[in-house]
Amino acid sequence: MDRTELLKRLRERLLARAERLGLRADELHGSLDLVRSGLLDSLGFVDLITELEQELGSEVDLAAAFDKPGATTIDGVIDIFLKP
Amino acid sequence: MHAYDPIHLFERAAQRWSDRPALRVEGRSITYGELDAWSNAIAERLVARCPDAQRVAFAAEKRASSYASVLGILKAGMAYVPLPPDGPRVRWRSMVDLAGVKFTVGAVDLPGLEAIDAAEGAASRSTRNASGQEAYVLFTSGSTGGPKGVSVSRANVAAYLEHQLNAHAFTEQDRFSQFFALTFDLSVHDLFICWSVGGCLCVPSANDLMRAATFVREEGITVWFSVPSLVLLLQRMRALPANALHTVRLAFFCGEPLTWPIARAYAAAAPEAELFNLYGPTEATIAITSYRIARVALQQEGVVPIGVPFKDARVRVVDDELQLSGPQLAAGYVGNADATDRAFLVDPATGERWYRTGDHVRYDAEENLHFVSRLDDQVKIMGHRVEPAEVDAALASLVPNGHALTLAKRTGDSVRLYTFIDTVADHSALMHELRRTLPAYMLPERIITVEVMPMTAHGKLDRKALLALIEHG
Incomplete structure (x- = not known):
C-alpha cells in the first residue's frame, strides 16, 4: 500500500471522531498530532495502531516507532507502517 | 523551620553534591550547583520585581526552566501555580484569576500578566526563608463548573517528605523518573524526594511517555513513579517483556486504582523492584496511605489495597467514606469558601479538621484499606x-433551552464520557466550543440528543437508560 492510500484510510477512520470534536476534514493534515490535539488519548492511539496492524496484516515494532519524533502525528503513523 | 522543608532539603543536597547531576532534561544534564544558582537568580528577580506577590505562575512544560522556576518561586517565599501546557486559555484565565496571579516566570500566552525572566543566571544564595507558607496551588476538576485550586503549604509537603524519606532507603545513586505533569501533585514527590537525597531527576520528553521502557533503560532509572495507566499503555504496546525494566529497584503507583494484573505485569518486567501502591488526594498532599506489594501475593485478581496510613496521618471511615486529617491536610480551595466548607469538616468536639475524600473504602482482616468506589x-x-458535572457546566450556556448531563462509562480498561442533551443543537459546534474551555481528557466521546431525559419510577434521572442508548448508537 502506498502513502496516499494509507493516508486516505487513516482519514476515513478518524473523520467521524474529528467531526464530533468539531474539527474539519481539512484539519486532518499530516502534521496534526493525534494525541496532543485531543483526537485520541494515548491508549486510543495504541488501539488505532493495533487496528491498522490487523487491517494491513503486518506487525510493527511499536517501541522502536516511538524513538522517532512526531510518531503520534498522522505522518508519523504512516511512517510507522511504510518506513519500519 | 520544618526539618523536612523541601527547599531546606534541596539546598542541603546542593551544598553536599554540588557537582552531581540534579536534572536530566531536554538532552542535557544540570548539576545541583547549577540548578541552585539558576533558581537563586529567579528568586532574586522575583523579590526585586514583585516582592509582595504571593503566587507566581509558569507554563508547566517539561523544560529545564520549569524546574528552576519551581525552586526559584519557592526560594522567593512564594507559591507556584503551574499552568497545563496544552490547557485551553479560558481555563488558564480562571486559574490565574482564582489564585490572584499577576506575575509569571517566563512569558505566558495570556494577556494582563507580567513576565519575569526565567533565563539561567547566578546569584550567590537564596534570598528568603519561608517555611510554613504556601508551596503551590494545583487545580482539579470542580463539580460546580470550573476548576478548583487546592492550596498546599510547605509544611504539608514537609510532612509527606518526612514520612517517605524515613520509610524508604533512597540514595544519591538513585535516578528518578519524572513522568507526572508538573500540574499533578504527584510530581512533587518526583522532584523533592529526588532532590532531598542528591539523586538525579530524569525528565522524559513528550514522546518518551510512549517509549517509557526504552527511556528507563537509557537513563538507568532506579525509582519509578507513575499512574497504573502508563503500565497498561506499555503492556498494550508490547513494551513490557520480562526484564524490560531491570534497572528499577523501587516502583510507586498512584493516581488511580492499581489492579493485580497490572502489578503482575510490572513485577515481571522489573524483577528487582519493590512495589508500592500509594493513595491520596491532592487535598491531603501527594499520598497518605501506602501498601507494599509482596511478590508472593501477585497471583490475585481485582484491585490492590491502598494499605495503611502514613505514620502521622489520621484516618477514619464515616458512613463508608474515608476521611483524612493530620499534618498533610491542605488549607482548602483558593477563592472558594463554599467548596472548602463542604469538603473540610471541623470536628466540634476536638476542633480537628477532616477532609471528606468522597471515596468509599473498607478494611480487610489485616487492617489494610481497600478502595471500593x-x-x-x-x-x-x-x-x-x-x-x-464540570462538562455540564461548560455546556450550560451553550444549550440555554435544554439540559446537559454527562455520564462516565467504563469499557474494558478505559473510562469515557458521554453527554446527553435534551435539545436540538449542532453537536460539532458544541464540541468545538468545549475544546476551547476543557482540557482534552475531559472532552466527551460523543454528544447524544434525547427527546426527553428518561426518569425512573422515583422521579430521578434514569442513568441506566441513558447509558443503554450509547450501545444503540
Whole structure:
C-alpha cells in the first residue's frame, strides 16, 4: 500500500471522531498530532495502531516507532507502517 | 523551620553534591550547583520585581526552566501555580484569576500578566526563608463548573517528605523518573524526594511517555513513579517483556486504582523492584496511605489495597467514606469558601479538621484499606480527576433551552464520557466550543440528543437508560 492510500484510510477512520470534536476534514493534515490535539488519548492511539496492524496484516515494532519524533502525528503513523 | 522543608532539603543536597547531576532534561544534564544558582537568580528577580506577590505562575512544560522556576518561586517565599501546557486559555484565565496571579516566570500566552525572566543566571544564595507558607496551588476538576485550586503549604509537603524519606532507603545513586505533569501533585514527590537525597531527576520528553521502557533503560532509572495507566499503555504496546525494566529497584503507583494484573505485569518486567501502591488526594498532599506489594501475593485478581496510613496521618471511615486529617491536610480551595466548607469538616468536639475524600473504602482482616468506589460521580481518566458535572457546566450556556448531563462509562480498561442533551443543537459546534474551555481528557466521546431525559419510577434521572442508548448508537 502506498502513502496516499494509507493516508486516505487513516482519514476515513478518524473523520467521524474529528467531526464530533468539531474539527474539519481539512484539519486532518499530516502534521496534526493525534494525541496532543485531543483526537485520541494515548491508549486510543495504541488501539488505532493495533487496528491498522490487523487491517494491513503486518506487525510493527511499536517501541522502536516511538524513538522517532512526531510518531503520534498522522505522518508519523504512516511512517510507522511504510518506513519500519 | 520544618526539618523536612523541601527547599531546606534541596539546598542541603546542593551544598553536599554540588557537582552531581540534579536534572536530566531536554538532552542535557544540570548539576545541583547549577540548578541552585539558576533558581537563586529567579528568586532574586522575583523579590526585586514583585516582592509582595504571593503566587507566581509558569507554563508547566517539561523544560529545564520549569524546574528552576519551581525552586526559584519557592526560594522567593512564594507559591507556584503551574499552568497545563496544552490547557485551553479560558481555563488558564480562571486559574490565574482564582489564585490572584499577576506575575509569571517566563512569558505566558495570556494577556494582563507580567513576565519575569526565567533565563539561567547566578546569584550567590537564596534570598528568603519561608517555611510554613504556601508551596503551590494545583487545580482539579470542580463539580460546580470550573476548576478548583487546592492550596498546599510547605509544611504539608514537609510532612509527606518526612514520612517517605524515613520509610524508604533512597540514595544519591538513585535516578528518578519524572513522568507526572508538573500540574499533578504527584510530581512533587518526583522532584523533592529526588532532590532531598542528591539523586538525579530524569525528565522524559513528550514522546518518551510512549517509549517509557526504552527511556528507563537509557537513563538507568532506579525509582519509578507513575499512574497504573502508563503500565497498561506499555503492556498494550508490547513494551513490557520480562526484564524490560531491570534497572528499577523501587516502583510507586498512584493516581488511580492499581489492579493485580497490572502489578503482575510490572513485577515481571522489573524483577528487582519493590512495589508500592500509594493513595491520596491532592487535598491531603501527594499520598497518605501506602501498601507494599509482596511478590508472593501477585497471583490475585481485582484491585490492590491502598494499605495503611502514613505514620502521622489520621484516618477514619464515616458512613463508608474515608476521611483524612493530620499534618498533610491542605488549607482548602483558593477563592472558594463554599467548596472548602463542604469538603473540610471541623470536628466540634476536638476542633480537628477532616477532609471528606468522597471515596468509599473498607478494611480487610489485616487492617489494610481497600478502595471500593466513589460516593459521587467523579471518575479518573489517565489519573486526572474528572467531575462529569464540570462538562455540564461548560455546556450550560451553550444549550440555554435544554439540559446537559454527562455520564462516565467504563469499557474494558478505559473510562469515557458521554453527554446527553435534551435539545436540538449542532453537536460539532458544541464540541468545538468545549475544546476551547476543557482540557482534552475531559472532552466527551460523543454528544447524544434525547427527546426527553428518561426518569425512573422515583422521579430521578434514569442513568441506566441513558447509558443503554450509547450501545444503540
